[in-house]
Amino acid sequence: MSGPERLTALAGIALGRAALRLNRIRAEGRARAWRDDILGPPLRLSARGKELVGRHWLEGRFAHSQGRKVAWVTSGAPVELLKALDFYVVYPENHGAICGTARTAEGVMTEAEAAGYSRDLCSYARTDIGTALCGRTPVGRIPRPDLLVACTNICQTVLFWYRVLAEMFQAPLLLIDTPFLYYADAPPHAVEYVKRQLEEAVPVAERISGKRLTQERLRQVARLAKTASELWMEVMQRNRHRPAPISAIEQFIQMAPIVEMRGDPQTVDFYAALLGELDERIARGLGAVQRERKRLLWDNLPVWYRLRDLAEILGRQGAVLVASTYTNAWGELAPLIDPERPLESAARTYLYPILNRSTGHKLATMRRMLDEYQLDGVILHSDRSCKPYSVGQIDQRARLAQDCGKPALLLEADHNDPRCYSEAQVANRLAAYLEILGT
Amino acid sequence: MNAELQACGLDVGSTTAKIVAIDRAGRMRWWHLEPAEPRVEEQVARLIDLAGTAGVDLQTAPLVATGYGRNLVAGAARTVTEITCHARGIRQEFPGGGVLVDIGGQDSKVIHISPQGAVVDFAMNDKCAAGTGRFLENTAARLGVALEDLGRLTLSSSDEVPITSTCTVFAESEVISLLAKGVRLEPILRGVHRSLVRRLVAMIRGIGAASPLLLSGGVAQNQAVAQLLSEEMGRPVQVSAHPQLVGAYGAALTALEMRPSRA
Amino acid sequence: MSGPPDPTRGSPISERLQYLKGLAGKSGARGVIFYDVKFCEPELFDLPQLRAGLQAAGIPSLTVEVDLNDAQPHQVLTRIEAFVEMLT
Numbered sequence: 137m138s139g140p141e142r143l144t145a146l147a148g149i150a151l152g153r154a155a156l157r158l159n160r161i162r163a164e165g166r167a168r169a170w171r172d173d174i175l176g177p178p179l180r181l182s183a184r185g186k187e188l189v190g191r192h193w194l195e196g197r198f199a200h201s202q203g204r205k206v207a208w209v210t211s212g213a214p215v216e217l218l219k220a221l222d223f224y225v226v227y228p229e230n231h232g233a234i235c236g237t238a239r240t241a242e243g244v245m246t247e248a249e250a251a252g253y254s255r256d257l258c259s260y261a262r263t264d265i266g267t268a269l270c271g272r273t274p275v276g277r278i279p280r281p282d283l284l285v286a287c288t289n290i291c292q293t294v295l296f297w298y299r300v301l302a303e304m305f306q307a308p309l310l311l312i313d314t315p316f317l318y319y320a321d322a323p324p325h326a327v328e329y330v331k332r333q334l335e336e337a338v339p340v341a342e343r344i345s346g347k348r349l350t351q352e353r354l355r356q357v358a359r360l361a362k363t364a365s366e367l368w369m370e371v372m373q374r375n376r377h378r379p380a381p382i383s384a385i386e387q388f389i390q391m392a393p394i395v396e397m398r399g400d401p402q403t404v405d406f407y408a409a410l411l412g413e414l415d416e417r418i419a420r421g422l423g424a425v426q427r428e429r430k431r432l433l434w435d436n437l438p439v440w441y442r443l444r445d446l447a448e449i450l451g452r453q454g455a456v457l458v459a460s461t462y463t464n465a466w467g468e469l470a471p472l473i474d475p476e477r478p479l480e481s482a483a484r485t486y487l488y489p490i491l492n493r494s495t496g497h498k499l500a501t502m503r504r505m506l507d508e509y510q511l512d513g514v515i516l517h518s519d520r521s522c523k524p525y526s527v528g529q530i531d532q533r534a535r536l537a538q539d540c541g542k543p544a545l546l547l548e549a550d551h552n553d554p555r556c557y558s559e560a561q562v563a564n565r566l567a568a569y570l571e572i573l574g575t
Numbered sequence: 576m577n578a579e580l581q582a583c584g585l586d587v588g589s590t591t592a593k594i595v596a597i598d599r600a601g602r603m604r605w606w607h608l609e610p611a612e613p614r615v616e617e618q619v620a621r622l623i624d625l626a627g628t629a630g631v632d633l634q635t636a637p638l639v640a641t642g643y644g645r646n647l648v649a650g651a652a653r654t655v656t657e658i659t660c661h662a663r664g665i666r667q668e669f670p671g672g673g674v675l676v677d678i679g680g681q682d683s684k685v686i687h688i689s690p691q692g693a694v695v696d697f698a699m700n701d702k703c704a705a706g707t708g709r710f711l712e713n714t715a716a717r718l719g720v721a722l723e724d725l726g727r728l729t730l731s732s733s734d735e736v737p738i739t740s741t742c743t744v745f746a747e748s749e750v751i752s753l754l755a756k757g758v759r760l761e762p763i764l765r766g767v768h769r770s771l772v773r774r775l776v777a778m779i780r781g782i783g784a785a786s787p788l789l790l791s792g793g794v795a796q797n798q799a800v801a802q803l804l805s806e807e808m809g810r811p812v813q814v815s816a817h818p819q820l821v822g823a824y825g826a827a828l829t830a831l832e833m834r835p836s837r838a
Numbered sequence: 839m840s841g842p843p844d845p846t847r848g849s850p851i852s853e854r855l856q857y858l859k860g861l862a863g864k865s866g867a868r869g870v871i872f873y874d875v876k877f878c879e880p881e882l883f884d885l886p887q888l889r890a891g892l893q894a895a896g897i898p899s900l901t902v903e904v905d906l907n908d909a910q911p912h913q914v915l916t917r918i919e920a921f922v923e924m925l926t
Contacts (some may be wrong), residue, residue: 250780256877291866296883303851303887311848452876523877555741560749641910658920694924696898699917 145198152194160187174451176379176423176557179386181410189392193275199224200279205345208281208301211395212289212489214312214334214482216361219399220354223344226278227396231267232260236440236552237389238274245553259521259552261297269303281305283344285337287312289492291524295333308344310337314487318494322487331483338479351478357399358478362470367407368394369467374414375458375509379423380431381414384457385447386424388438394466429454430573433505435461435498435532436517436525437551442562449566453575459509461501465490495528499535506540513573514544545569577630580604582637585622585828586657587615587644590680590708593791593823594622596631601667601828605629606820615644623650631797640829641822655829657822658686658697664825665789666692668815673787675803676775677821678794680708685778687785698778704743706774708794714767717747718760729768729799732761738770746770765799772803779808790814791821845880854884855891861896868925870899871918877905898925 163183169363170177179185183214207223209215211230217243235241241259244266249255251269253262267273284307286298295311312333315326338349368391374381382390389409393403417423425447432450434457445484450456469488474481490498502514514536516529533544547565550556580596589611596605607625612618624631633650640648641660648654657677661684665675672690676685683706687695702705717723736758740746746767753763771794779788788810794800795818805812815821843849843857858870870892874881889899900921902914 246777246780249777252781252889254885255883257879257882261883293879295848296879299845299851300883300887557739558745559739560752561746656916656920656923658916659923694920697920697924733878 141201145201148467149194149198150437152197153191156187156190156194159190160184172426173425174448176425177411179382179390179413181390181406181413182386184409185390185393187407188397188402192393192397193278196224196226196275196279198279203263204213205282206279207283207285207341208298208307209285210287210290210294210298210481211287212314212486212491213287214486215285216357216399216478217334217338217349217354218285218340219344220357221341221347221349223283223341223345224279225396226281228264229260230392230396231273231275231278232263232552233392233438233440235263235267235276237443239554240272240274241429241441241552242554244270251529255553257521258291258293258297259550259556261293261300264297264551265300265304283341284309285312286310286313286455287484287486289314289489291491291522293524304307308340310340310410312337312486314492317487317492317497320497321504322484326487327483330487331480334479334482355475358406358473358481359402359475361399362473362475363465364394364398364403364407365470365473367404367411368425368463369470370466371407371410371414372459372463373508374411374418378420378510379421379425379428380456380458380509381417381423383424383447384434384463385438385464386399386441387460388440390442391466392465394476396412398466423456425451425454425456427454428456430512430570430575431456431458431510433459433461433502433509433511433514434517435502435529436519437462437522439517439549439557440552441554442549442557446566449563450570453570454575455570455575457515459505459543460491464501464505477487491524495532498528499532502532502536503540503548506536506542511542513542513569516544516546516568517551518548520548520550521553522551543569543572576632577604578632578635580588580629580631580636582827582830583626583631583633583639584823584828584830585619585638585640585642585645585648585651586658586660586820586823586826587611587619587640587642587648588657588679588822589643589682591819592618592622592642592644593820594626595820595823595827596626596629596636597824598828599831601831603817603820603824603827605631606817608819611644612657615647616649619644619648619786637830637833639826639833641826652830652833653828656697658684658828659694660822660824660825661791662686662688662692663696663828664821664823665815667789667824667828668821669787669789669813671787672785672794673789674779674782674785675791675821676779676791678706678708678771678775678790678792678800680712680793683707683775683778683792685775685782687782696782700774700778700780705741705746706771708776708792710743710746710771711797711800713743713747714750714764717750718754718764720760720764720792723796724769724802725764726798728761729764729797730802732765734759734762735765735769736762738763738766741770765803768797768799768803770801771799772807775804776807786810788812791818793819845884851884851887852891855888858888858892859895859897862892867897869921870897871921872899872901874901874903876903 160183167178204224208226241263245262247270248262248266286294397403472485536544579598581599584595586593593608637652640651640654647653672688675686683700686697740749843854
């Protein structure tokens with residue numbers, strides 16, 4: 137990288153950070169002046185979280201001009217080894233969610249569809265491919281990948297999606313194949329298989345990054361990842377209190393760092409601070425909604441483009457989403473991370489995400505959460521373009537009602553495609569469900 | 576018999592049936608259009624008789640059948656799909672190629688025609704009524720608006736209310752609830768038309784947007800569709816002078832080309 | 839495990855494209871019909887780049903979407919017929 141290029145990058149970053157700081161200060165001001173009849177006061181740290189994520193994407197804009205290599209990875213990818221090699225890491229799924237909340241997803245998805253990508257494909261994939269085709273993004277600019285890493289522990293779709301990206305960007309694709317876990321424990325041969333793939337990935341990643349992986353750095357990243365995941369788990373567990381200090385919908389927003397900045401020290405600091413604020417709210421009896429009467433579980437991905445609406449429809453009747461299997465996924469694996477044996481423990485950690493396990497396991501998880509958080513019901517988001525997360529929900533719904541006596545609603549929508557969302561249908565189903573709950 | 580009538584085209588669509596007779600220069604000399612009937616073979620026979628009384632001699636003037644019911648036309652010299660026939664028919668009016676958007680009663684198609692007149696690529700929406708005339712018909716009926724007034728009324732307002740339902744049937748409910756809330760008719764109509772046009776735009780972009788943009792089919796007579804499509808695509812749109820007959824006309828031209836001599 | 843390049847077994851898209859172009863050349867095929875089952879991701883993700891590659895090589899293609907166990911709807915037949923007419 138040339139001297140002038142580096143200088144421009146530094147200037148760009150400085151300016152960008154200043155702009156983000158200004159936005160945060162303004163947002164904090166607005167939060168203080170907040171008055172609402174339905175929802176509780178917003179988190180003070182919400183603005184800081186937004187700034188944190190903004191700074192992360194800002195860094196990405198200048199990653200190449202600062203001499204760093206860039207990796208695009210799936211949400212369940214074993215990212216620690218990449219961070220230890222100083223890759224700048226892009227999560228297309230997170231970017232997709234940003235487009236979803238910013239309501240720009242439809243625009244870029246139509247670009248992908250015009251190029252021939254079917255509307256039956258995952259809306260994250262369409263958002264990502266569409267963005268790659270037209271370059272329009274709310275985060276400014278996304279750096280091209282020098283390396284692609286796809287791990288099948290969340291779904292098989294990523295296999296085909298990342299192959300398209302590999303072709304588009306002519307970038308090497310590292311595939312980590314994690315066998316599906318039908319039973320409670322990962323069989324030793326599965327752990328060994330994943331471990332060998334991780335070991336084989338190291339020289340490839342080293343070659344592309346131009347750096348050597350040191351155990352010291354890898355352990356440090358694993359330590360940071362573990363601590364952040366533990367803190368995130370604590371954040372979610374604060375919702376055992378009544379009223380729940382932070383709704384699952386707010387958690388959907390605040391989970392960005394644990395997914396896309398896991399292993400960074402700022403992530404640890406952020407969640408530690410968030411925990412502090414939640415404890416303050418608990419002490420003051422402040423909840424996510426003004427009148428908490430019913431506590432609910434959300435299963436599946438969020439409906440990114442309707443978060444606020446859903447919070448209000450539920451909140452108006454005193455219902456609040458207290459927990460979700462989705463946010464839980466990024467905390468529950470913390471115990472498996474062993475910073476002393478980072479690669480070995482990664483082989484296990486990355487086999488155990490909820491989406492890599494049986495539908496029976498998800499049902500058991502939901503039942504456990506019903507008890508742990510003292511919940512009154514479950515909303516199962518039947519996500520049109522996420523079959524792995526949605527398959528089995530019909531049976532899970534029946535079993536939750538039958539075995540636990542908790543009413544569960546199947547709500548059809550899509551995580552990122554607003555064209556698959558019917559206002560009237562959703563409002564109707566929620567209204568009927570809330571009546572059943574007895575709000 | 577009228578010896579001038581040298582070839583015949585019959586387009587048996589799902590909403591309307593059209594028959595066209597042309598002369599040796601390929602000019603349209605006689606045509607007839609009527610709503611499609613469930614008993615296709617009977618209607619076809621009647622239409623052919625009608626052509627006979629208009630002077631078409633099927634012994635000498637070949638007939639090519641196209642459209643949904645094309646395989647039910649006894650006496651057809653050949654059957655050709657509506658894609659090829661529409662491309663042939665529109666080429667007579669607009670030589671030089673382009674993208675034809677044909678919006679029928681129950682289906683819509685987009686055909687990319689090369690400057691030499693060949694079909695390069697095509698897309699059909701024949702699974703879902705949104706994006707077809709049926710969508711407009713249903714909503715017009717619900718709103719108590721005559722079909723022929725739709726375009727004018729739609730364009731009379733610059734306000735627009737988005738219709739979020741992608742399904743024709745649910746869009747109807749949405750329209751009713753908007754009316755119940757007191758929203759004015761014209762902005763609703765604009766939203767309905769916008770939905771239709773956006774479906775078309777998705778199909779057009781999937782084909783690759785060449786120029787010029789040509790319009791045919793019953794719905795092409797709706798000036799609001801033409802205008803909104805032009806807006807969305809950022810290009811002028813040219814409407815066929817005989818929008819509903821393009822398929823039958825193309826079939827007739829194909830029949831003419833089958834004649835051994837042009838004497 | 840030999841056989842033609844196959845998206846369900848990890849074949850890169852470019853390999854599959856090369857194979858298709860080779861097949862088309864050897865057999866003298868005038869076009870390619872992608873006969874896809876609805877929702878089949880391995881196919882649907884490969885399609886756009888395959889079709890673009892074929893088009894660049896002067897080979898037109900058609901996609902047809904069907905359900906595994908249902909009878910052929912007439913719309914599918916019309917598309918195939920129209921494609922054949924386009925090629926002849």
